[in-house]
Amino acid sequence: MCSVIGLYNVPEAAKYAYFGLFSLQHRGQEAAGIASSDKERIHITKGRGLVTQVFDEAKLSKLVGSSAVGHTRYSTAGEDSVLDAQPIFARYDLGQIAVVHNGNLTNAKEVRKRLIKEGAIFQTFMDTENLIHLIARSQKEHLYDRIIEALGQIEGAYSLIILSRKKMFAVRDPHGFRPLSLGRLGDGWVVASETCAFDLIGAEFVRDIKPGEMVVFDESSELKSIQIFEPTPHKCIFEYIYFARPDSNIFGKSVYELRKAMGRELAKEYPVEADMVVPVPDSGVAAAIGYAKESGIPFELGIIRNHYVGRTFIEPTQAIRDLKVKMKLNPIKNVIKGKRLVVIDDSIVRGTTSKKIVNILKEFGAKEVHMRISAPPTTGPCYYGVDTPTKEELISSRYSVEEIREYIGADTLAYLSIDGLLRSVGNDLSYCMACFDGNYPVPLKS
Numbered sequence: 491m492c493s494v495i496g497l498y499n500v501p502e503a504a505k506y507a508y509f510g511l512f513s514l515q516h517r518g519q520e521a522a523g524i525a526s527s528d529k530e531r532i533h534i535t536k537g538r539g540l541v542t543q544v545f546d547e548a549k550l551s552k553l554v555g556s557s558a559v560g561h562t563r564y565s566t567a568g569e570d571s572v573l574d575a576q577p578i579f580a581r582y583d584l585g586q587i588a589v590v591h592n593g594n595l596t597n598a599k600e601v602r603k604r605l606i607k608e609g610a611i612f613q614t615f616m617d618t619e620n621l622i623h624l625i626a627r628s629q630k631e632h633l634y635d636r637i638i639e640a641l642g643q644i645e646g647a648y649s650l651i652i653l654s655r656k657k658m659f660a661v662r663d664p665h666g667f668r669p670l671s672l673g674r675l676g677d678g679w680v681v682a683s684e685t686c687a688f689d690l691i692g693a694e695f696v697r698d699i700k701p702g703e704m705v706v707f708d709e710s711s712e713l714k715s716i717q718i719f720e721p722t723p724h725k726c727i728f729e730y731i732y733f734a735r736p737d738s739n740i741f742g743k744s745v746y747e748l749r750k751a752m753g754r755e756l757a758k759e760y761p762v763e764a765d766m767v768v769p770v771p772d773s774g775v776a777a778a779i780g781y782a783k784e785s786g787i788p789f790e791l792g793i794i795r796n797h798y799v800g801r802t803f804i805e806p807t808q809a810i811r812d813l814k815v816k817m818k819l820n821p822i823k824n825v826i827k828g829k830r831l832v833v834i835d836d837s838i839v840r841g842t843t844s845k846k847i848v849n850i851l852k853e854f855g856a857k858e859v860h861m862r863i864s865a866p867p868t869t870g871p872c873y874y875g876v877d878t879p880t881k882e883e884l885i886s887s888r889y890s891v892e893e894i895r896e897y898i899g900a901d902t903l904a905y906l907s908i909d910g911l912l913r914s915v916g917n918d919l920s921y922c923m924a925c926f927d928g929n930y931p932v933p934l935k936s
């Protein structure tokens with residue numbers, strides 16, 4: 491996962507991008523960057539780490555101009571090096587360009603091989619760099635046409651913002667896998683992965699960029715919109731389950747409300763007699779509220795999360811790993827002692843977190859732990875921009891629910907069904923659920 495933000499015709503655009511990236515930090519903590527344009531030149535700063543680690547006042551003050559693009563990175567393609575931080579910047583025959591991308595290109599290897607054979611020299615390991623090469627090599631006269639020609643050669647998931655010295659372009663792939671919203675800020679425009687960024691910078695939500703649409707921002711104050719590809723929507727349902735912030739509206743719906751709806755459906759499908767509903771913070775909170783409301787079982791914060799645990803640099807031996815979960819999540823002993831708990835989380839990936847949580851809760855005196863997951867079992871990896879491990883590492887691809895229950899040590903375990911998930915999102919069938927049902931709308935090409 492990653493996040494993107496773009497501002498056009500906004501004085502001190504880079505400062506707004508910087509604040510916007512704070513709101514989008516949850517979508518990627520490995521690297522951050524901003525490129526701005528003063529119409530003559532593109533200026534760029536990027537680096538490894540959190541937004542606070544990459545930028546300071548001096549660096550920000552050099553990013554002058556009234557347009558800017560920003561990015562936070564969670565590596566799904568490429569390597570975790572500073573070279574792979576975004577924006578990607580290039581000089582080419584039409585001038586200068588900076589690109590930010592959320593998604594994953596499924597034919598990246600194929601295109602990269604072809605480009606290298608034709609003489610291209612790659613600077614990064616990122617799939618996004620393909621796009622820059624394709625734009626630079628196009629023989630079309632205008633950037634606008636070059637972008638369209640380049641996009642015709644790439645497949646997969648992309649919510650992209652492209653900055654040139656005088657213009658900005660925002661595009662979503664025809665499936666619309668990743669979100670991208672458009673907002674108004676004063677006389678200017680803002681585009682961002684999630685609407686929570688608009689709230690922070692005082693922008694007003696206008697609409698989503700549509701699947702297959704490109705919006706062009708230029709010096710005429712009118713927006714230009716072109717539907718470059720026929721839309722075939724497969725919006726990522728996992729955005730609702732885990733990724734997006736609950737205070738965002740994604741794909742036209744409130745993430746918080748949908749998470750609560752998932753909790754309600756889960757309570758209908760898998761009720762249990764218990765004394766309290768306890769979320770795994772923060773990912774399980776909204777669904778736990780829904781579960782508690784539907785079941786009538788009281789909601790309690792039985793586990794507290796420490797928000798200040800970053801990465802630890804100690805060898806990850808098993809003992810240290812155990813310590814890490816305890817550093818991050820700690821039960822409130824007197825709340826859970828002797829109680830029958832329904833514990834809600836949004837997903838089980840490898841099973842590590844659930845196993846540790848059940849273990850700590852039992853160690854602290856919980857009488858029963860009934861684990862409820864507000865999504866179906868994750869059985870397949872994502873090729874469209876979510877960092878999931880290989881199929882073999884996904885516990886649900888290899889083991890039955892009963893085997894997983896035994897492994898994590900819960901008294902009972904149940905997952906929301908695919909039908910239950912669909913009910914929660916209003917039976918809208920335009921979502922990609924490949925990680926749950928194995929129906930991949932775009933094949934991964936090697």
Ligand code: AMP
Nearest residue numbers: 773836837838839840841842843844877
């Ligand atoms: P695991 O311990 O491997 O089973 O991971 C489960 C935990 O990771 C849950 O608490 C989820 O909220 C969280 N999670 C689910 N998907 C992802 C993801 N793609 N990246 C990071 N965390 C995730």
